[in-house]
Structure formats: structure tokens, C-alpha cells
Amino acid sequence: MRAAVLRSAAELAPGNGGEARQDEVPARRAITLERPKRAEFGDYSTNAALLLAPELGAPPREVAERLGRALSEQLGESLERFEVAGPGFLNLFLSDAWRREALAAALAAGERFGAGGATRPERVLVEFVSANPTGPMHVGHARNAAYGDSLSRMLAFHGHSVDREFYVNDAGSQIVKLGESIRALARGEAVPEDGYKGDYVAGLAERLPGAAEAEPGELGRAAVGAMLEKMRASLEAFGVGEYDHWQFESALHEGDPSPVEHTLSVLAGQGRTYAKDGALWLRTTEFGDDKDRVLVRSNGEHTYFAADTAYHQDKRERGFERQVDVWGADHHGYVARTKAAYQALGGDPDELELLIMQLVHLVRSGQRAQMSKRAGEFVSLDDLVGEIGVDAARWYLLARSHDTTLDIDLDLAREESSENPVYYVQYAHARIASMLDRAGTGRVQEALAAVRDGGFPEEPMHESERALVLALLGFPGEVAEAVARRAPHRIAATSLELAQGFTAFYRDCRVVGSEPAPVESFRIALSVAAMGTIARCLQLLGVSAPQRM
RNA sequence: GCCCCCGUAGCUCAACUGGAUAGAGCACCGGCCUUCUAAGCCGGGGGUUGCUGGUUCGAGUCCAGCCGGGGGCACCA
Structure with missing residues (x-):
């Protein structure tokens, strides 16, 4: 059209x-x-x-x-x-004839309806969560996980080749600090002033063998291993189970030359670095940053920024044409320097997308729950899932644009779950499944065949029927729009619209048992298309599509 | 002080990057279950889109300046 x-x-x-x-x-x-x-x-x-x-x-x-x-x-x-x-x-x-033919075409596309719209498929790497392994994941990570996972699904559905990565910050002083905190607890001493507090630290002190005697760096690395296992399990329980690669920061410092050293020589080769005050600096100001940044400290150690830059270079050299980093709100100050570094490496800044997730506030009894990592009082990803379940958690985290701060009312999400939009959408799906069960597999197949062969009814369509067809036909465009804007929340909105569209159709039009037969056939086929498209939306969000409720 | 995000119904948020009468959910009021799932449906009230200018056929959307909320500004990671 x-x-x-x-x-x-x-x-x-x-x-x-x-x-x-x-x-x-x-x-x-x-x-x-x-x-x-x-x-x-x-x-x-x-x-x-x-x-x-x-x-x-x-x-x-x-x-x-x-x-x-x-x-x-x-x-x-x-x-x-x-x-x-x-x-x-x-x-x-x-005309109704046009609408019916268009629906038949959508059904003919089957599972591929709405898929593969990318005009130029790319190799994309989506890096998300990448939580520091020095503590459990909180709701901010949950938002990041739901978003990164859903965006990855959408990009792949749209026709791109997508790899998913988790960057593990397992190098540097924070790891030693974690080790010191654990050792102190294992010895029955107080945690250092700037150390890590919280129950999980005590848990590590009990679980890790020889924690009282171990060298802090060694102990910190052992703790990272234990934390990563927990994270992996939490993410899997949250429906994020398919990382293609876990990239360890420490690995970027290993080898001869190490990826970091290699990257420093690339930057030096481009004439972007200089020495000052005993440190090595990168001229990020040439690419719009406020001030130049240190790559190698005066004590000879590489900065986190150097490792991060090496990581982006490494991804480039692995052949990814586009990099999407999903970052927490506290990282927005790093956008300018990271983009600058990417350009200093000779990259096109448009290929590097740094998406900032705004904060999540949990509201309980009208009060915002506090989230202070230092004090150890935060709501973890596991807690969130335990309270409201994976489906509601993912829905609420994804139903809003990523660049707006978000409030989740736990009382509403949990106790009044019947009022949740997510259940409304799932209910519509289950309802269609149940209705098609009633019609019987044979009748459904017959209906699909009739519509495929153009056996359309003569009768004019009902207004609700037309609206549902048009909503379904809009799906590929909605996917394209959602992908272009990196906006899973638009898929959530689409699923709600489809559920409402179906519900109105279902209210106004008898499906099973309607006459004459071509009308019943078309309506069954329309229901099949609606169920499949709603299921697709939910799948893109990582929310389950139940057969019955 | 500088940088980023936000300000839309009582609350949480949309609004197809400039389109027609700004929409959903929650909350509130009234109605609907011997007929394909009432986790549902129908109806109703509720708005100066923070403020002031500007750009044009047209502005919640773009520009400038204010006001307010949040976040960030290390040779930490």
C-alpha cells in the first residue's frame, strides 16, 4: 500500500x-x-x-x-x-476483499510474518547487564537484562545477526577490596570502611574455603567466580539464558601483546595519544569530549577506560558492524569519552550505540523502596522475580521507554495481578487457544486451507473484524518502528492493542458456529493470525504465552 | 558551574521523530455472567501537555530562555 x-x-x-x-x-x-x-x-x-x-x-x-x-x-x-x-x-x-486477501497473505507468511524487515542486515553485538561481579544484581540490572534481551530478540527477528555478550569487570582494585571484605568477615573482624557490606559478603566468607588466610586478590577472584555463577542462574531464571560470550576484563590484559597493549599501539599509530605528568593520555577532546582521558596511569597501570576501549576495538576486529551497549543511568558520563575513543580508533561513531537505561524505583505501600548498595539494602533481581514473577517483571520493565525513569508499584504488580495489562494480553492468547481447541484441529486446518485458496465469504465484514485485520496488518510496520527506535515498549503497546482488538472482535462476532461456512472459516483464520501475532509480541518481550489460564 | 534524562488526566506512562478531536492502564462512579474463558465487556467523569517567546499550513513533539525533579562530572571499576 x-x-x-x-x-x-x-x-x-x-x-x-x-x-x-x-x-x-x-x-x-x-x-x-x-x-x-x-x-x-x-x-x-x-x-x-x-x-x-x-x-x-x-x-x-x-x-x-x-x-x-x-x-x-x-x-x-x-x-x-x-x-x-x-x-x-x-x-x-x-474493500473487504482487499482486507481478506491481505490477511491471507499474512497467514501465508506463517512464523515469518513481520520478520526479516531489515533492509540491510548487519552483524550486531549487544552487550548488556555487565553487572560488576562484586555484588548481587538489583532491579536496575533487571531492567537492563529485560531490555537487552528483548532488543536482541527484536534485532534478530528483524533479520540481523545478533551476538549477546556480558562484560565482566574482574580486574582492578574493586576485586581486591571485595577480597579484603570477605577475609575480614572470615576472621571475625569488621569490614573496612570502604569495603563491601551486605549479607552476600558474609555468605561468601562462609562458602569460600580458607577465606580467613587467603590473599585478598586471590580471594576476590574466587568470589567473582562464585558471584558469576549466581548471576548466571538469576539471569536464566529471568529468561535470559543465552549469552554467546562472557568477556572477562582480565583477559584483555593477558597475552603478548595483550588486547589493551594492541589497542594502545593502534591509538598511538593514529597519533591520538601523548604523555603528560608521567601518564599516557588519549586526545578525546578532538572528538568532542570535555577533557582528555588517561589510558595508563603514572604508576604504570592501565585504567578501566583503557580496557573498555580495548574491548570495543576487540569487538570491531571480531567483525561486528554495529555495537550496542546497554548501560545503566550512572554511566551516561562515559558516553562522550567512549564515542571519542571509538573515533580515535578509526571507527564510525554511528556504529557504536550507547543506550542509557534510566533508573527504576520500586514503590511499596506508596513509598519508594530504598536502594543503597553500600548499606546492603537493595531489592535484588531475584527478589523482584520472587515477588511478582518473571512475566509481570519483564512486562513492567519493558512497557516503558528506556529513557524515562520508571516506577513499579509492587503492590499492584503482585496483589492485584488480575488488573495487570500483561495478564490481559496473556488472557487474550489463552482465550483464542481455547476457542480453537473447541473448533478442533481438523476444522482449523480446513479453515486455513480455505482462506489460503481464496475461498472468501460474500458477506460484508463486521467493523470489529476489519479493525482487527488492520491491526494485524500493521504488525510488520510496528516491528520495524520498534527496532529502529530500539524501543521494546512499542511491542508491548502493540500486543495490548492486538489483545484489545481481538477482544472486541470476539465480543461482536461469533467465530465457532457462525454461518455460512466461509464466514466461520475466515474468522477462525483471523483468530489464528491474532493468536500467532500476540504470541510473537510476547516472545519478543520474553513473556510467556499460555495456552490456558 | 558543566553534561545527560525527564516534566502530558489524581497515579504510572503512550503518542508512529511535525499531523486531524492528546490516548492506554490503574484509581473513581454506574451497568452486564443459562450462549466460543467475567483474568472479561459496555457507559461516565477527569487535560491551559511546567512557564514565556519563536519557527509554519499545522507544535506535546523543533529552536531560545527560564522553573522544577532525577542522574553524572577520578591517574575508582
Whole structure:
């Protein structure tokens, strides 16, 4: 449909000689074909005439009229009528026959409906969670995990090749500090002032053999191993079980030359480093950073920033065309320097996406739960899942845009779970499954075959039926939009819309038992498409799609 | 002081990157179960999109300046 609109638009304003009219390119791209919110504005609506009017030197409404006539010719009986509305919108009203054929095409795509829309598939690496192994994961990590996992699923569904990684910060003084804290507890002494507190530290002190005598660095590394096992288990329980690679920071310092040393020589080769005050600096200011950054400290040690830069270089050299890092809110100060470093390495900054997740607040009895890692009073990912379950947790964490701070009302999410949108969507899915069970596998197969072969009913469609078909047809576009914006919350919104669309259809239209047979067949096929698409949305979010509830 | 995010219904948030009468859920009020799942449906009230200017056919969206909330500004990781 979009192609048809663009074709007609091109006929009206045929190029006008290419480069001579550079301004027409953005105008062309801004032409939209939308599903209007209000049914009276048609099945589809386009602003093409408003954008073409200046180019043609004619009033927008007149251009819309001409565009509508061109489309009528092109689409024939598929287009029932068109209307010019408002300042020059063109509203298109399609025939039931067109809608039925479009649904048949969607069903023919099967599992692939909405998939593979990427115009240029890329090798993408998504790095997410990467929680410091010096403590348990909290709800912020839960948001990061749900988001990174869902985004990975969406990118893959869209046609990209996706690898998922977890970066483990297992080097540096924090690990020694963790070891010191554990040893102190094992000896029955107080934890150092700036050490790690919290029950898990005591747990480690009990669990790790010889903790009272061990060397802090050694003990810290052993603790990291234990923490990672816990994280792996927590993430798996949260539905994130498929990291392709766990990258250890320590490994970036090993070998000859180590990846860090290799990266330093790449930067030096590009002429981006210099020595000052006994340290080695990177000229990040050349790429928009506030100040230059230290790579090698005056005591000879590499900074965290040096390792991080080496990690990004390593990913480049492994052949990833795009890197997506999902970071916590506290990391936004590192965006400028990291992008600068990436450019200093010779990379295109657009290939490196640094996505900042805003904070999560948990609300209980109208009060915000405190989350202080130092004091050891925080709600862990495990606690969250234990309280409200994986499905509700993932839904609430994903239903909002990642760049807005988020409140989760635990009382609502748990105690009044029947009011949760996530259950509403799951319920719609279970309802369809149950209904199709009632129809019987044989009848469903027969219905799908009938629709596939174009055996459509003569009867006009019900309004709710039309709305559901259009909502389903919008799914591939919603996926493309959600992927382009890195916005899983749009998939959540889509799933809710589909569930509502189905529920309205189900209310207004008898499915099993409706007559004549072609009507029943079409409605069964429509239900199959609705169930499959809702299930797909939930799968992209990592939320289960139950057969019965 | 500088940088980033946010400010939309009583609450939590959307709004297809500039489109038509700003929408959902929760909360509140009223109605609906011998018929494919009531974890549901129908109806209702509720808004100066923080403020002031600007850009244009059109601004919640873009620009400038304020006000307010959150986060961050190490030769820590």
C-alpha cells in the first residue's frame, strides 16, 4: 500500500531532474502512510499531498484529490473510495476483499510474518547487564537484562545477526577490596570502611574455603567466580539464558601483546595519544569530549577506560558492524569519552550505540523502596522475580521507554495481578487457544486451507473484524518502528492493542458456529493470525504465552 | 558551574521523530455472567501537555530562555 502511494506520488511529481531538487528527497522520505486512530479517517491515511504541494505549486487539497484519483486507477476495486480531509490528508477506504486477501497473505507468511524487515542486515553485538561481579544484581540490572534481551530478540527477528555478550569487570582494585571484605568477615573482624557490606559478603566468607588466610586478590577472584555463577542462574531464571560470550576484563590484559597493549599501539599509530605528568593520555577532546582521558596511569597501570576501549576495538576486529551497549543511568558520563575513543580508533561513531537505561524505583505501600548498595539494602533481581514473577517483571520493565525513569508499584504488580495489562494480553492468547481447541484441529486446518485458496465469504465484514485485520496488518510496520527506535515498549503497546482488538472482535462476532461456512472459516483464520501475532509480541518481550489460564 | 534524562488526566506512562478531536492502564462512579474463558465487556467523569517567546499550513513533539525533579562530572571499576 505504501509502495502504491509512493508510486502515485512519483507520477504526480516525476523527479524534476534529480540533483537539481535536493530538497525533494527529505520530503519523499517524510511521506507517511498511517493507520488513523479514528475509523472515520479510513483504513490508511497519507500526508503525501501536504508534502508535495509546495513542490507542485498547487493547494494541498487539490494535490490530494489528484493523488486519490491516481491511486483509484492503480488499485482498482481494492480501493472502495478516498476522501480528502483537513488541510490535505488523503484518507483511503479499502474493500473487504482487499482486507481478506491481505490477511491471507499474512497467514501465508506463517512464523515469518513481520520478520526479516531489515533492509540491510548487519552483524550486531549487544552487550548488556555487565553487572560488576562484586555484588548481587538489583532491579536496575533487571531492567537492563529485560531490555537487552528483548532488543536482541527484536534485532534478530528483524533479520540481523545478533551476538549477546556480558562484560565482566574482574580486574582492578574493586576485586581486591571485595577480597579484603570477605577475609575480614572470615576472621571475625569488621569490614573496612570502604569495603563491601551486605549479607552476600558474609555468605561468601562462609562458602569460600580458607577465606580467613587467603590473599585478598586471590580471594576476590574466587568470589567473582562464585558471584558469576549466581548471576548466571538469576539471569536464566529471568529468561535470559543465552549469552554467546562472557568477556572477562582480565583477559584483555593477558597475552603478548595483550588486547589493551594492541589497542594502545593502534591509538598511538593514529597519533591520538601523548604523555603528560608521567601518564599516557588519549586526545578525546578532538572528538568532542570535555577533557582528555588517561589510558595508563603514572604508576604504570592501565585504567578501566583503557580496557573498555580495548574491548570495543576487540569487538570491531571480531567483525561486528554495529555495537550496542546497554548501560545503566550512572554511566551516561562515559558516553562522550567512549564515542571519542571509538573515533580515535578509526571507527564510525554511528556504529557504536550507547543506550542509557534510566533508573527504576520500586514503590511499596506508596513509598519508594530504598536502594543503597553500600548499606546492603537493595531489592535484588531475584527478589523482584520472587515477588511478582518473571512475566509481570519483564512486562513492567519493558512497557516503558528506556529513557524515562520508571516506577513499579509492587503492590499492584503482585496483589492485584488480575488488573495487570500483561495478564490481559496473556488472557487474550489463552482465550483464542481455547476457542480453537473447541473448533478442533481438523476444522482449523480446513479453515486455513480455505482462506489460503481464496475461498472468501460474500458477506460484508463486521467493523470489529476489519479493525482487527488492520491491526494485524500493521504488525510488520510496528516491528520495524520498534527496532529502529530500539524501543521494546512499542511491542508491548502493540500486543495490548492486538489483545484489545481481538477482544472486541470476539465480543461482536461469533467465530465457532457462525454461518455460512466461509464466514466461520475466515474468522477462525483471523483468530489464528491474532493468536500467532500476540504470541510473537510476547516472545519478543520474553513473556510467556499460555495456552490456558 | 558543566553534561545527560525527564516534566502530558489524581497515579504510572503512550503518542508512529511535525499531523486531524492528546490516548492506554490503574484509581473513581454506574451497568452486564443459562450462549466460543467475567483474568472479561459496555457507559461516565477527569487535560491551559511546567512557564514565556519563536519557527509554519499545522507544535506535546523543533529552536531560545527560564522553573522544577532525577542522574553524572577520578591517574575508582
